[in-house]
Amino acid sequence: MEIFSQIAPLRAFLEQKKSLGISVGFVPTMGALHQGHLSLVSASISENQLTVCSIFVNPTQFNNPDDLLKYPRTLERDIELLQSTGCDILFCPPVNEIYTKDPIINFNFGKLETVMEGKYRPGHFNGVAIVVSKLFNIVQPNRAYFGQKDFQQCKIVERLVKDLSFQIDLRIIPIQREEDGLAMSSRNLRLNEVQRKEALIFYQTLQQSKKQLLNDIPFQKMKNDVVNNFSLKKIRLEYFELADAENLSELNNVTDKAILLIAGYIGEVRLIDNLFVHEN
Ligand code: AMP
Numbered sequence: 001m002e003i004f005s006q007i008a009p010l011r012a013f014l015e016q017k018k019s020l021g022i023s024v025g026f027v028p029t030m031g032a033l034h035q036g037h038l039s040l041v042s043a044s045i046s047e048n049q050l051t052v053c054s055i056f057v058n059p060t061q062f063n064n065p066d067d068l069l070k071y072p073r074t075l076e077r078d079i080e081l082l083q084s085t086g087c088d089i090l091f092c093p094p095v096n097e098i099y100t101k102d103p104i105i106n107f108n109f110g111k112l113e114t115v116m117e118g119k120y121r122p123g124h125f126n127g128v129a130i131v132v133s134k135l136f137n138i139v140q141p142n143r144a145y146f147g148q149k150d151f152q153q154c155k156i157v158e159r160l161v162k163d164l165s166f167q168i169d170l171r172i173i174p175i176q177r178e179e180d181g182l183a184m185s186s187r188n189l190r191l192n193e194v195q196r197k198e199a200l201i202f203y204q205t206l207q208q209s210k211k212q213l214l215n216d217i218p219f220q221k222m223k224n225d226v227v228n229n230f231s232l233k234k235i236r237l238e239y240f241e242l243a244d245a246e247n248l249s250e251l252n253n254v255t256d257k258a259i260l261l262i263a264g265y266i267g268e269v270r271l272i273d274n275l276f277v278h279e280n
Contacts, residue, residue, distance in 0.1 A: 022049045026141035031055035032072035032186035036176040040145040054091040061127030072189045117152045143169045183273045195266045206275040236265040
């Protein structure tokens with residue numbers, strides 16, 4: 001695997017490959033890699049001749065400075081994992097290679113950024129959109145791979161690609177879970193043993209609610225029960241929503257495209273998860 005930390009040599013390398021007609025797949029990450037990230041890398045390897053993964057803990061998307069400070073960084077292990085998965089190129093720039101000045105761009109994703117993640121993490125999607133645009137311009141891949149785990153982010157990136165006419169095919173890869181169902185996340189590394197067990201509440205809630213929705217129990221009633229359950233267990237719930245997977249507008253009843261989304265805190269660690277209602 002070739003490792004680049006500077007933009008210019010990465011560009012030169014990729015230009016040479018592209019001039020030979022080689023297709024490029026791109027997997028942007030913030031590192032502390034797990035099987036979820038690696039499933040994106042594997043999907044890219046199977047569809048492209050060259051796979052580029054980036055590791056960049058993007059400061060502009062953290063609305064909470066403490067979260068940025070405590071974000072896990074495991075570069076040596078990440079390199080080993082990428083190598084054993086068969087990734088061709090790692091791009092891991094320092095912050096001053098990506099941000100030489102404060103960004104002058106402000107995105108407005110309308111309703112998409114005022115609900116759920118957008119509501120609780122002001123400025124987050126603006127930071128995501130800035131860094132994803134920069135990385136897309138640097139790598140200029142044929143395909144880019146994102147995880148359904150960050151479903152709202154997928155919607156934002158879809159919109160970004162459309163509005164800025166990036167010539168990139170987006171691929172959304174299903175959520176990889178631990179054996180007990182917990183969605184894999186770099187932030188899981190921050191959970192202690194007790195918290196790791198508590199964290200299961202998110203997936204359990206999604207599964208139970210899906211069953212109830214399929215048995216025609218109204219979402220609002222179910223939501224009240226979920227809110228009570230979290231408060232009984234003293235677990236901070238940020239949101240629990242049933243939404244249309246196309247535009248993320250709130251739903252009261254199940255449709256073909258209904259998706260359940262949840263976010264909350266186990267101790268100081270913020271976790272998210274989601275589940276399509278009509279999916280095994
Ligand atoms: P992150 O490093 O958290 O920014 O994630 C990088 C990419 O990996 C994003 O597109 C995430 O949605 C994706 N990802 C994170 N966790 C998972 C998971 N458990 N399953 C599949 N993809 C994931």
